[in-house]
């Protein structure tokens with residue numbers, strides 16, 4: 001079973017491919033064991049036709065346009081748990097992908113390595129700003145690369161190996177606390 005963080009990697013790649021300069025990745029776990037994942041970007045967005053094609057798995061299989069598997073597989077992973085994926089997109093403004101997973105469902109994939117995934121995304125697109133947050137009923141944390149840039153100063157790029165190590169360690173610590 002694929003880990004949810006690998007799906008996140010896929011969906012955030014769509015945002016970076018769409019020319020986003022800022023991507024928000026928000027995980028919220030509720031008392032009722034649902035996990036809501038919001039991935040919001042300020043990339044080029046989609047035309048209404050493209051949005052319809054990407055949103056409807058039955059349309060996409062019949063279209064001649066090349067449409068990939070990232071979103072359909074993400075949708076499958078969410079729907080297998082009794083959840084859903086919804087897309088909102090405006091051309092020239094951005095795209096928001098909201099997924100709901102039922103964590104207590106037998107077919108829910110494990111979250112996987114969230115710290116490693118976030119570190120990989122930052123290292124892979126050091127010019128893009130990310131805002132990661134994870135909230136559970138026990139606590140929450142935020143990692144904002146805009147704040148990191150201010151702390152690190154202009155000499156340290158976000159793809160420096162020591163930044164990768166710091167992000168991984170920091171997020172692992174934060175994950176352990178919530």
Ligand SMILES: Nc1ncnc2c1ncn2[C@@H]1O[C@H](COP(=O)(O)OP(=O)(O)OP(=O)(O)O)[C@@H](O)[C@H]1O
Pocket residue numbers: 010014015018041043044045046050054066067068069070071072094095
């Ligand atoms: N955040 C986004 N912003 C703009 N367009 C998007 C976004 N996410 C998806 N799309 C559009 O929807 C299409 C389908 O996305 P999907 O992730 O399902 O497949 P893919 O990225 O084309 O291929 P794959 O993910 O399999 O490598 C993309 O090719 C892109 O045109």
Ligand SMILES: [Mg+2]
Pocket residue numbers: 010011013014068069070071
């Ligand atoms: Mg994709």
